[in-house]
Amino acid sequence: MTMTIAPKSAARRNEKxxxxxxETGLSYAAFALEVRTTAExxxxxxxxxxxxxxGHWVNDGQVPQHPMPDILAQTLSRLRGFVVEPEDLGLPRAPAPVAARPRGAADVAHSFARHVTSSDLSVDDISELDIAVRELRAxxxxxxxxxxxxxxxEHRQRAHELxxxxxxxLREGRExxxxxxxxxVILAWIAHDIADHEAVAAFAADAGAHGQQADAPEVIAWAEDVLATDALFxxxxxxxLTAATRGLAVAPRKSDSAVxxxxxxxxxxxxxxxHAGFDEAAARVEALRPNLSICRSGLFRFDGAGIDSFNASAYLWLGRPHExxxxxxxxxxxxxxxxxxxxxTRLAIAQLDLALAHAALGNPEEAVRVGHAALSSGRLVHAIATRARHLDLDLRRRYPGLRGAGDLREQVRAIQPVA
Structure with missing residues (x-):
């Protein structure tokens, strides 16, 4: 194989x-044939x-026109066994193509706008879902x-279809x-009422996922709240504790869900x-009480009566029956x-907590009377049945053979949570 001879003058030579x-060991003529092979x-x-x-490229420093710099780099990459770029040869890389302004550019832009605002939804589709949520929570x-x-x-499936x-x-999608x-969240609460813990977890997870997609932290907070309630009962x-902590981390400040x-x-x-954890949390909640209504019903609302009801259960667990x-x-x-x-439901649980307080304070007859009143509720859901069993067990432990306790026991045992 004939070695190429170095040019006599290197004043303008492309040294690279x-x-x-x-270093390929080829003459200029042999190298030219290799370049042709790459080009073909x-x-x-x-x-x-x-x-x-x-020779002109090397000795005179002439710059070959596009796409020859890339072809030279490809040829030398093949011959030398490693990647060679045009810059390695002292040659420019091919310029990036400049997109020509397309004909009808305005039409294209108008098409983009039409697509982002196009919708098959009627003006009532989302409103009907919003009304359904309001009615169900009421x-x-x-x-x-x-x-x-x-x-x-039915409405949840409708939301899925839409x-x-x-x-x-995109805005309609978030809504x-x-x-x-x-x-x-509503379906999770209904599942909680019938003690279907698996369904509670599933619907709460679904609510959280949709809350994230809607960029609606309050939906996530309410989902965690129902999980916390179900786990507690x-x-x-x-x-x-885990669910409540997660929910509190995302709940909008001073919202009903946060309180x-x-x-x-x-x-x-x-x-x-x-005790310390409760006292600290209770103090924070008490500071927010003036911002709440005294008493109002419905899901996704919290009030002063709810604070007192929660505290009644808490004081009993802490052994503070007077409070x-x-x-x-x-x-x-x-x-x-x-x-x-x-x-x-909330009234019945408060009455059962009052009955438990009476039992702890040495008033078993009053505990039985209030317990009977609580179980006259027309909505005996799982939470009430659970709390009623606690009352029955507490009375039997504290006052064995108590007159009238047997009737309450039978009433508790006969509870069939409404389905």
Whole structure:
């Protein structure tokens, strides 16, 4: 193989290209043939450099036109066994193509705008879901789970259909995700009422996912609240603590969800026997009481009566029956001041807490009387049944053979939570 001879003058010589060709061991003529091979493989049969052209590139420093710098780099990469770039040869890289202004550019821009605002939804689709959420949360306290479930599930499926099978704008998509999340929180509460813990977790997770997509932290907070409540009544206080902490981390400041979750955290600490944790949480909640209504019913609302009701349970778990008695009485008074129907579940739980306080304070007959009153509720859901069993066990432990306790025991055992 003939070695290329170095050019006599290097005043304008492309030293990088000269060295690269020299290291291949090829003459300019042989190298030119290799370049032709590369060009033909790239479909450029019109590029046929000879030894003279190679000499001009090397000795005279001429810069070959595009795409020859890339072809030279590809040829030397093949011959030398490693990647060579045009810059390594002292040659420019091919310039990036400049997009020409397309004809009809304005039409293209108008098309973009039409697509981002196009929607197959009617003006009522999202409004109907919003109204459904409002109605369900209003009637939830007075309707049985079996009455609530069909409507809630029908609207949740409708939200799914609109979100995933109908064209909508990005803004509409976020609103649909918000309504879907709220409907799933309602379904989680209904599942909690019938002690379907698996369904509670599933719908709460679904609500949280849609809340994230809707950029609606309050949906996520309400989802964590129902998880915390379900875990607490299922004797899983550590799970409840985890859920309440997560919810409180995202709940909008001073919102009903934030205040409820703070109160929730307090009663969970009490259930765990953490006096300091409860006192700290209760103080934070008490500072927010002036911002709340005294008493109002419905899901996604929290009020002064709710604070007292939560505290009644907490004081009992902490062994402070006098305080439990006082806040339970205050809570019951507020619930009874509500219009007909009101909040029967919350009223019954407050009455059961009052009965437990009476038992702890040495008033078993009053505990039985208040217990009977609590179980006359027309909405005996799982939470009431759980708290009633606690009352029965507490009376049997404290006052064995108590007259009248047997009737209450039979009433407790006969409870069939409404489905």
């Amino acid at each position: 290209l000269w060295i690269a060709i020299r 493989a790239s479909g450029r049969h019109d590029l046929r450099p000879d030894r003279t052209r190679v 009637v939830y306290p007075e309707r049985s789970p079996s009455d609530l479930w069909p409507s809630a599930m 979100l995933h099978h109908r064209r909508h704008t 649909l995700a918000y309504q879907a999340g709220m409907l799933s 299922d004797n899983r206080p550590l799970d409840a 409820r979750l703070a109160a929730q955290l307090g009663r969970i600490y009490a259930r765990l026997g953490n 439990a008695h006082d806040v339970a009485v205050a809570s019951i008074r507020q619930y009874r001041s509500m219009p007909s129907a009101g909040a029967p």
